Amino acid sequence: MKHHKTIERLSLYRRLLQNLENDQVENVYSHHLAGMCNVTAAIVRKDLMGVGYLGNPRHGYQVNSLLKCINVYFEGNEANNVILVGIGNLGRALMSYFSKGNSSTTILSAFDLDDSKVNRVICNVKCLPYDEMKTFINSNKIKTAIICVPKVQAQKVADNLVNYGIKGILNFAPTRLLVPDSVFVENADISMFLDKVIYFASK
Amino acid sequence: MKHHKTIERLSLYRRLLQNLENDQVENVYSHHLAGMCNVTAAIVRKDLMGVGYLGNPRHGYQVNSLLKCINVYFEGNEANNVILVGIGNLGRALMSYFSKGNSSTTILSAFDLDDSKVNRVICNVKCLPYDEMKTFINSNKIKTAIICVPKVQAQKVADNLVNYGIKGILNFAPTRLLVPDSVFVENADISMFLDKVIYFASK
DNA sequence: TAGATTGTTAATCGATTAACAATC
């Protein structure tokens, strides 16, 4: 599967552009974005060309319409809602994170097998019993899910999600998930990050 | 800076090897590790050659001594302890995560400006006042820190950490950190992960 | 105009893959 790096960078550009829009900046140059993303200006220009947005040699890129263009590129005009499975420490942290507007997507609801954790609202996210997940996914046409259950339950949850029609999984459990090729899994591998930092810090 | 991909994969191999060791598996083949990491067997062999460990055409790689070899490669014979800054939802989740043995490193202590959150122990991690951080870093020779404070405080915390001698930062705050070239920063960019999953799920 | 930025192409760099002799 191609484009990974480009997609990652476009996500960064999007957040930077949101900040610039909040600061009422109207135009931005490729080298400006590049400096904030640790890439070269040429890469920024190529990435933006890739989403079909053209700049202007005098004024660079217009912040608000470029932002709209990237949003359309990511979401195809409709907001993308996701669900979360596993209302533990990490699940709560993620609900809090996304409720603070750190992302353009919304966690629509959260699920857990433990009845004592559901039927309430945390950070504007409805927490529902696990056995209501199938119905919720179908009726809300959810395509993306976040897994933050313990390691031993992750594969079972993934199997359920795939059966219920989920096409993309962000997995925080420290285990590889077996899924069909048609399902995209991104592993947010926290201990790998830390290993990497420790290695390069002592390099 | 080179080797990023290799380092990431070595971290994966390490966790897989730990599981194999727990299952009392004595030898493993490159294609076995490869299958669990979504890479080719040739890449596994090259990675392992890179850490100086040679396999055996008949028996593949010996799990426990390979694991030791990778540990030495990462940590140079001494355990690497890290600190965490920001005892919010995410900070607690990370303390819980690392206390469960999902990683070979240990969070030695956590710091927060809020006095109501410190002077206690959470998941075996000592929570201390922020103004004791400098002394703690020095006396424990800490080189690596995890930042999970809110976005607006992240740069200030990073500045302090760098001044106190930290050489590697794992940053969970959704903002780029400005640090000297001598300091390695890894951004655990959660909204970027989710953007990526949403994009490739609908590809 | 002059100058800085744009889109675009060619060159470079690095990482992955394919192929194979050497090994146990």
Add this chain to the structure above:
DNA sequence: TAGATTGTTAATCGATTAACAATC
């Protein structure tokens, strides 16, 4: 031995960088 795996090299692939004419 026969067979599967090893280390290693060459070929391929993709992503980044350098360079430059076109643009406002």
